[in-house]
Each structure stands twice: as C-alpha cells, then as structure tokens.
Amino acid sequence: MEQRGLTEHELSAWRTSIRMMELLRTRIEQQLQAASGLSSADYAVLSVLSEAPDGRLRAYELGQETGWEKSRLHHQITRMHKRDLITRERYGSRGIYVVLTEKGLAAIKEAAPGHAQEVRRLFIDPLTPEQLDRMAGIAGILLDHLEADQPSP
Amino acid sequence: MEQRGLTEHELSAWRTSIRMMELLRTRIEQQLQAASGLSSADYAVLSVLSEAPDGRLRAYELGQETGWEKSRLHHQITRMHKRDLITRERYGSRGIYVVLTEKGLAAIKEAAPGHAQEVRRLFIDPLTPEQLDRMAGIAGILLDHLEADQPSP
Numbered sequence: 001m002e003q004r005g006l007t008e009h010e011l012s013a014w015r016t017s018i019r020m021m022e023l024l025r026t027r028i029e030q031q032l033q034a035a036s037g038l039s040s041a042d043y044a045v046l047s048v049l050s051e052a053p054d055g056r057l058r059a060y061e062l063g064q065e066t067g068w069e070k071s072r073l074h075h076q077i078t079r080m081h082k083r084d085l086i087t088r089e090r091y092g093s094r095g096i097y098v099v100l101t102e103k104g105l106a107a108i109k110e111a112a113p114g115h116a117q118e119v120r121r122l123f124i125d126p127l128t129p130e131q132l133d134r135m136a137g138i139a140g141i142l143l144d145h146l147e148a149d150q151p152s153p
Numbered sequence: 154m155e156q157r158g159l160t161e162h163e164l165s166a167w168r169t170s171i172r173m174m175e176l177l178r179t180r181i182e183q184q185l186q187a188a189s190g191l192s193s194a195d196y197a198v199l200s201v202l203s204e205a206p207d208g209r210l211r212a213y214e215l216g217q218e219t220g221w222e223k224s225r226l227h228h229q230i231t232r233m234h235k236r237d238l239i240t241r242e243r244y245g246s247r248g249i250y251v252v253l254t255e256k257g258l259a260a261i262k263e264a265a266p267g268h269a270q271e272v273r274r275l276f277i278d279p280l281t282p283e284q285l286d287r288m289a290g291i292a293g294i295l296l297d298h299l300e301a302d303q304p305s306p
Contacts, residue, residue: 005269010277013289017276018181020292021174023220023299028171067176116158123170124163126298131291136166138280138288139173145279146176 024122031118036111041076043115046085046100046108055100056089062098067147080104177275184271189264194229196268199238199253199261208253209242215251220300233257 006014029040038046048065049055057065063073077098080086085104089097124132159167182193191199201218202208210218216226230251233239238257242250277285 005266005273006277010273010285013285013292014272014276016289016296017292019220020296020299021178024295025174025178027299027302067172113158119167120158120163122299122302123167123295124159126295127291131294132163132166134287135291136169138284138291139166139170141284142177142276142279143169143173146173146180146275149180149275 027122028115028118032111032115035114036107038107038111042080042085043108043111045076045080045098046104046111049086049098049100050105050108052100055105056097058091059096059098180275181268181271185264185268188267189260191260191264195233195238196261196264198229198233198251199257199264202239202251202253203258203261205253208258209250211244212249212251 025040032038032040032043044066045062048062049057052061059073059077062077063070066073068076077086077088081088083103084101085107087099087101089099091097127135178193185191185193185196197219198215201215202210205214212226212230215230216223219226221229230239230241234241236256237254238260240252240254242252244250280288
C-alpha cells in the first residue's frame with residue numbers, strides 16, 4: 001500500500017534504508033542497555049554534557065545538540081534526574097542548566113569504550129572510508145533538510 | 154567521551170548519521186500518528202500483510218519481513234489484535250497466522266498516501282537520484298552485515 005506516490009525503485013531504497021536504520025538503532029541500544037543500563041537517549045545526553053565546559057549546558061542548548069523537542073527533552077531530563085545522572089540548576093526566572101553529576105560522569109566513562117566498539121563494528125568497519133564519507137554526506141543533506149523543515153500539520 | 158576507539162572523522166560521520174536517522178524516524182512517526190493514529194510499527198505490519206496473498210502471513214515470516222525479534226513481534230501483534238487491526242489464526246500445534254482484518258486494510262489504505270508523501274518530502278526529494286541510489290547501496294551493505302551478525306553478548 002506504500003507504493004502510492006513512490007516508484008518501485010524509490011520504495012525499495014526507502015525500505016532498505018529504514019530497515020537498516022531500525023536494526024542499527026536496536027542493536028546499538030541493546031549493547032548499551034546490556035553493558036551499562038543506559039538507553040541511547042541517556043547516552044546522548046551524557047555524551048553532550050561530558051564535552052561541555054564544567055559538564056553544564058542550558059536546557060535550550062541541550063535541545064539544540066540532541067535535536068529533541070521540548071517535551072521529549074523535559075521527560076528525558078526528569079528521568080535522568082531521578083537516577084542521579086544529572087542535576088538541574090535554575091538561572092534567571094525561567095532558565096534551567098542541566099549539569100552532569102559524578103554518577104553521570106562515571107556512567108559515561110564506563111559505557112563509552114563498549115559503545116564506541118559497537119559503533120565501529122556495526123557502522124564504521126563494514127564500510128570503506130569512501131562509503132563512510134558518502135554516508136555522512138548524504139546524512140548531512142537529509143539532516144539539514146529535516147532541521148530546516150516544519151513538521152507536517 | 155565517545156571518541157575512544159573512534160577517530161574524530163569517524164565520530165563526526167557517526168553523529169551526523171545517527172542524528173539524521175533519529176530525526177527522520179521521529180518525523181515519519183509524527184505524521185503517521187497525527188494523520189492516522191498508527192505507529193511506524195503498526196504501519197510496517199499492515200504494509201507487509203497488505204502485500205501478502207490473502208493478507209495473511211505466518212508470524213515467523215512476519216518476523217523475517219520486519220526484522221523484529223520474537224518478543225517485540227509478539228507484543229506488537231498483541232497490541233494490534235486488541236485494536237482489531239489484525240487477527241490471529243492457529244495452525245498445527247505451535248504455528249500462528251497473522252491476518253489483516255477489514256479494519257486493518259481500511260487503516261492502511263487511508264494512511265498510505267500521506268505516509269508516501271512524507272517519505273517523498275523528507276527522504277526522496279532532498280536527494281538526487283544518484284544520491285538516493287548511493288544511500289540505498291550503503292544501507293544494503295550495513296543491513297546485510299547487521300542481519301548476518303550476532304548481537305554482542
């Protein structure tokens with residue numbers, strides 16, 4: 001039923017791509033969960049914070065970095081706060097800093113090598129350097145388009 | 154923290170790619186939910202069944218087609234059964250057929266054009282035909298690798 005509006009060729013490209021993305025995501029998540037109890041979303045937040053000065057970012061900046069909408073970011077921060085992986089600090093009347101805790105820093109330090117190894121095994125190593133560059137180039141085009149685009153009403 | 158084991162160049166390719174995949178997935182899901190109340194997973198099942206003879210597949214075959222593991226497939230089928238989008242029929246002592254219902258067929262018929270339009274808008278149209286073919290080629294390489302691979306212990 002998916003064909004309407006797509007040629008067979010386009011449909012085939014889409015299905016291969018989306019299936020790869022689904023399976024890659026599942027595998028990356030499985031390794032993280034099994035090895036460290038972190039979700040991919042936890043990892044993304046910890047990773048961004050661990051690279052920020054003093055392990056601290058405005059919630060707004062964290063949203064920019066992760067590409068998440070406000071409500072998703074809010075839920076994720078709340079969950080991670082309960083687990084003591086991050087803490088929140090207010091500034092001004094409405095602003096919030098998200099800050100990496102010692103426990104959060106320890107968690108990402110422990111998880112990072114295994115995660116990097118899995119990324120290498122499932123995504124980097126199967127491709128030639130040229131293919132990896134092409135993949136990144138195409139992903140960049142799509143990402144620019146997605147970020148500039150308004151969601152459908 | 155992610156760098157260990159990855160070069161800056163590899164890390165950058167990975168981050169661009171995974172962020173694109175996340176955002177694309179979110180957008181596709183949002184359009185489906187808003188327009189039809191279906192999740193991407195619902196859509197995948199209905200799509201595969203609607204192309205099978207008599208709208209019917211063995212659960213095992215459905216797992217092959219979607220690439221999902223047994224427990225994920227089971228939960229998905231249970232949820233869709235409750236919503237009367239599919240039904241289950243036993244065969245032999247342990248086998249199950251998953252069968253598209255009239256309601257499921259109507260749901261995918263209604264959802265398909267809007268979904269195809271969103272796939273075109275977010276994935277097909279931003280790329281040249283050559284880029285789309287490259288994307289599909291690289292996705293195919295990664296998918297073959299993922300499917301042949303055993304999950305990390």
